[in-house]
């Protein structure tokens with residue numbers, strides 16, 4: 066296993082390899098075996114029963130519609146088939162089996178099985194989450210702001226979602242390369258160069274490079290509207306840059322350098338790291354030969370002086386990214402890869418970038434975390450890759466917009482786009498006020514640490530708990546609230562669990578791990594807590610497969626709630642052993658799952674608050 070070695074090297078941590086099967090996997094395997102023998106050679110090749118968590122716990126913890134799915138193919142009545150299966154499964158160790166409705170098979174997991182799994186989780190640093198069976202090399206392309214242009218809310222979403230997916234993918238056993246494809250080669254540099262030479266305040270640049278460059282850009286932009294000849298001067302600067310003028314190249318390099326320094330500060334605050342910063346300019350030399358190659362191979366052709374890629378008719382029109390329907394007819398929307406004036410475009414760079422990642426990184430997968438408006442762009446890029454015979458798991462992981470409380474695009478009070486730095490600063494400030502109010506006696510240095518973890522955690526969780534495709538409303542009070550599905554609530558829950566454990570003293574886990582003692586689960590709410598804890602192993606892989614961090618976020622909230630309701634109903638510290646140590650062990654596993662789960666979202670837990 067070549068990958069496996071590399072994974073261990075990259076992650077720096079050797080996670081214990083997979084020993085446990087998740088509950089639904091274990092049940093599905095048994096169910097499939099029983100179906101095979103019941104159907105006596107009639108089971109379709111490769112059939113595997115699907116077992117899912119039940120929506121309605123009154124019927125059981127898991128269910129399967131395998132009998133219904135198969136009935137037609139094997140010409141059996143679904144209810145009768147389900148009944149036959151239930152009879153054969155009757156003596157399953159882990160669950161009671163029953164049948165319901167038109168042929169659903171329900172499984173109610175026995176408390177002893179949950180207790181056994183709790184001990185397994187206790188001894189497993191992956192807390193039951195299986196490593197992927199198909200490790201891939203995944204390039205994750207996220208954040209990617211544009212130099213000297215505002216880093217807007219779209220970049221905030223990309224930054225947070227991309228980082229969470231990178232963490233999840235690494236944890237699942239993939240090799241991940243994070244690449245910040247910054248926009249460092251655009252027409253904005255015409256204005257920036259002119260502004261740098263004529264307007265720039267050097268001290269402001271030292272103090273806050275991102276802001277200073279942005280201010281220059283805005284000012285030149287404003288002046289250009291009034292003075293058309295200034296626009297010409299800016300264009301001339303751009304042409305000089307593009308033709309390799311040494312002075313302009315030097316300024317351009319400085320701009321990128323200072324921007325990177327500014328960005329790195331923000332990323333450090335967010336605890337985000339990039340393996341590479343291969344911005345758009347990195348691919349400049351590859352663009353001309355790429356366009357030539359596409360023309361030679363007949364994939365691109367000239368059209369009105371420009372070079373374009375048109376549909377090759379591979380897809381049905383409704384799935385063709387090079388066609389749009391207009392007035393009942395299909396019209397061509399080619400991808401332009403060279404303008405009539407010889408300039409290259411965003412699409413050209415992205416084609417070169419994809420090539421590089423496949424060739425140099427040997428990527429099996431490239432995931433782009435970019436807003437929904439670029440959907441067409443990525444569909445075209447992926448389709449051109451297909452035309453060139455390049456294949457891989459290419460995904461545009463899209464997201465919607467962030468709205469203000471008024472449901473309009475999120476802006477500052479003066480109608481400006483909100484910068485990521487401002488959002489971070491305000492979050493930390495607001496969290497600091499909450500900390501001051503709740504724990505005035507905490508030492509100042511600790512207050513600062515707490516405020517950062519809570520403030521930044523709040524922004525991240527608010528982002529990650531949304532379905533990424535829908536627009537969401539940015540609401541400070543809600544995201545910092547100590548109740549509801551927020552980071553502060555989860556952080557606080559974790560602190561409470563740890564406080565209980567500190568009071569109770571660590572029980573001797575080795576008694577359970579060695580098999581010399583058995584965990585006892587008897588009360589409904591403690592069984593429920595164990596049930597929710599087991600589901601961590603199911604939710605985490607799906608969260609990554611679907612690139613939907615909100616699944617894990619919702620799960621962690623459910624876990625915290627299950628914990629609180631367990632704690633209300635089941636005394637921990639006041640109970641007698643062996644119940645006491647069983648319950649303390651449940652506390653310990655809850656704390657570990659909360660901490661690991663939040664860390665996969667890029668959110669820190671605090672031991673005290």
Ligand code: ARG
Nearest residue numbers: 206209210211246248415435
């Ligand atoms: N800089 C681009 C923007 O701000 C995002 C780049 C995304 N990545 C890519 N490979 N196209 O819209």
